[in-house]
Amino acid sequence: MGTTQLETAPETKYWHLKTVIGEALDSEFAVGEILPNERDLAARFGVARATLRQALEQLELEGRLQRRRGVGTTVAPPRMGVAVGAAGNGWPGSSGDAWQPADCTQEIPPAVVAELLGTGADEAVHVLRRSRMYSGQPVAADLLYVPAASVPDLSAIDIPDGVTRARVVLRELQLLGFEGEDRAVELGSARADDARQLDRLPGAPVLLVTTRYFGHGGRTAAVSVATYRADTCRLTFGGDVEFHSEQERRAS
Amino acid sequence: MGTTQLETAPETKYWHLKTVIGEALDSEFAVGEILPNERDLAARFGVARATLRQALEQLELEGRLQRRRGVGTTVAPPRMGVAVGAAGNGWPGSSGDAWQPADCTQEIPPAVVAELLGTGADEAVHVLRRSRMYSGQPVAADLLYVPAASVPDLSAIDIPDGVTRARVVLRELQLLGFEGEDRAVELGSARADDARQLDRLPGAPVLLVTTRYFGHGGRTAAVSVATYRADTCRLTFGGDVEFHSEQERRAS
DNA sequence: CAGTGGTCTAGACCACAAG
DNA sequence: TTGTGGTCTAGACCACTGA
Numbered sequence: 001m002g003t004t005q006l007e008t009a010p011e012t013k014y015w016h017l018k019t020v021i022g023e024a025l026d027s028e029f030a031v032g033e034i035l036p037n038e039r040d041l042a043a044r045f046g047v048a049r050a051t052l053r054q055a056l057e058q059l060e061l062e063g064r065l066q067r068r069r070g071v072g073t074t075v076a077p078p079r080m081g082v083a084v085g086a087a088g089n090g091w092p093g094s095s096g097d098a099w100q101p102a103d104c105t106q107e108i109p110p111a112v113v114a115e116l117l118g119t120g121a122d123e124a125v126h127v128l129r130r131s132r133m134y135s136g137q138p139v140a141a142d143l144l145y146v147p148a149a150s151v152p153d154l155s156a157i158d159i160p161d162g163v164t165r166a167r168v169v170l171r172e173l174q175l176l177g178f179e180g181e182d183r184a185v186e187l188g189s190a191r192a193d194d195a196r197q198l199d200r201l202p203g204a205p206v207l208l209v210t211t212r213y214f215g216h217g218g219r220t221a222a223v224s225v226a227t228y229r230a231d232t233c234r235l236t237f238g239g240d241v242e243f244h245s246e247q248e249r250r251a252s
Numbered sequence: 253m254g255t256t257q258l259e260t261a262p263e264t265k266y267w268h269l270k271t272v273i274g275e276a277l278d279s280e281f282a283v284g285e286i287l288p289n290e291r292d293l294a295a296r297f298g299v300a301r302a303t304l305r306q307a308l309e310q311l312e313l314e315g316r317l318q319r320r321r322g323v324g325t326t327v328a329p330p331r332m333g334v335a336v337g338a339a340g341n342g343w344p345g346s347s348g349d350a351w352q353p354a355d356c357t358q359e360i361p362p363a364v365v366a367e368l369l370g371t372g373a374d375e376a377v378h379v380l381r382r383s384r385m386y387s388g389q390p391v392a393a394d395l396l397y398v399p400a401a402s403v404p405d406l407s408a409i410d411i412p413d414g415v416t417r418a419r420v421v422l423r424e425l426q427l428l429g430f431e432g433e434d435r436a437v438e439l440g441s442a443r444a445d446d447a448r449q450l451d452r453l454p455g456a457p458v459l460l461v462t463t464r465y466f467g468h469g470g471r472t473a474a475v476s477v478a479t480y481r482a483d484t485c486r487l488t489f490g491g492d493v494e495f496h497s498e499q500e501r502r503a504s
Numbered sequence: 505c506a507g508t509g510g511t512c513t514a515g516a517c518c519a520c521a522a523g
Numbered sequence: 524t525t526g527t528g529g530t531c532t533a534g535a536c537c538a539c540t541g542a
Contacts (some may be wrong), residue, residue, distance in 0.1 A: 262537095262538085289526075289527060289528080290527080290528065291527095305528090305529090308528095319527095319528060319529090320527085320528075321527065321528045321529060322526080322527050322528070323526095323527065323528080324526090324527060324528075325527090325528080453529080
């Protein structure tokens with residue numbers, strides 16, 4: 001007898017599983033609904049738990065599932081469109097800025113950042129820690145590096161409160177005005193501290209957005225390294241119009 | 253006796269391994285160098301191969317390693333900065349366009365795209381398949397959807413060659429001029445066909461760039477869905493100046 | 505406490521590239 | 524044919540959540 005399947009491409013088990021479960025999510029599950037636990041699912045599909053997990057990992061990477069230790073696996077809502085650059089997010093600290101300052105210290109930045117800033121390798125700069133919320137969820141953490149030269153009027157910083165220090169630096173920065181910005185997006189994995197802020201485990205996939213802000217004369221006035229949750233975020237650029245992702249379509 | 257380690261955070265094995273290997277890559281390996289195979293590495297570190305692999309996966313996700321079946325694991329070159337939008341990549345088909353058309357058919361687009369285009373759910377549109385190379389490597393595959401209404405002068409398309417058809421559509425599109433564009437970036441995993449084009453396995457992490465091109469009157473004239481290799485690419489936006497990533501710093 | 509997902513093991517076999 | 528990374532298994536234990 002021939003195989004009942006046509007001689008198609010050899011498909012791995014977890015890939016096929018991912019497809020099957022993905023289709024089931026579209027047709028049989030609502031957002032927020034809890035899936036059976038991994039052991040049951042694995043048994044139901046007749047595979048080892050590790051294989052089932054490989055499929056779930058893929059679906060989580062694509063933002064279709066959300067897994068939380070001690071709780072379970074739920075159907076994720078569509079990714080939220082998070083505006084990056086443009087509208088209300090141009091110059092750090094401008095009105096409507098989506099970022100919420102959390103702290104400000106003076107530190108020697110990583111060599112990467114120092115090079116972008118054009119500061120010396122052992123020169124301390126202001127480091128603002130900021131976080132960004134959306135619909136009540138943390139979506140991004142970032143570090144904003146501001147060289148002392150960019151905010152010359154801050155002679156004596158003896159403000160005890162970090163948040164206040166942050167606001168002062170931002171205000172100074174805002175007074176400067178700016179000429180443009182530069183942006184790069186790449187895939188990364190959450191460091192331990194970012195992971196904590198983003199309510200994820202270390203190593204979770206994140207979108208790393210590095211922005212250079214140019215002051216007058218083309219000098220780099222500040223550099224921001226933002227870490228967005230890759231599972232829940234879709235970064236949008238230019239244009240204020242929101243548009244819908246595949247998931248939002250499915251949900252409606 | 254107390255533990256010789258300070259009571260630090262409990263760190264998983266693979267995470268620690270990732271850190272150790274990552275540091276070794278910085279100090280003891282050159283770009284392109286081949287690492288020992290997974291079985292040897294696992295034995296050397298006294299862990300199961302699966303655990304070792306978990307660490308390597310992280311490093312590959314961060315673009316620091318490249319693994320190829322049947323070949324081995326090599327130290328990856330720094331991610332290449334790939335310009336998206338702006339300079340020479342504005343309107344599809346404009347001079348200096350980095351995309352190379354490969355084919356053109358007429359198909360009914362996925363519902364997601366149809367909605368973005370504002371076409372009917374069962375209306376066929378031109379589908380241009382394009383690919384993008386960089387330094388001799390494929391970095392992205394994309395599908396450009398062009399509604400028939402956007403290129404009205406193509407009454408009878410009986411051109412046999414797909415590439416030629418693609419060029420004709422692009423030329424028509426170019427004659428229209430455009431008013432702006434809209435972009436979104438999110439994490440995805442490579443479909444089987446994209447994976448083949450990008451020389452990766454299915455499910456490989458990719459950066460999904462969805463672009464809406466607006467014609468005169470704010471109408472959506474075309475939609476492009478581009479799939480960039482997340483391991484080798486850093487997407488850059490705005491500003492023609494290239495800047496260096498952490499890895500480029502390490503390499504220099 | 506019971507139940508979840510996260511980590512880890514020690515094996516096996518498969519698909520692929522290159523000699 | 525050999526050696527590589529990729530897949531898969533069946534089990535164990537851990538870390539965390541919430542009742």
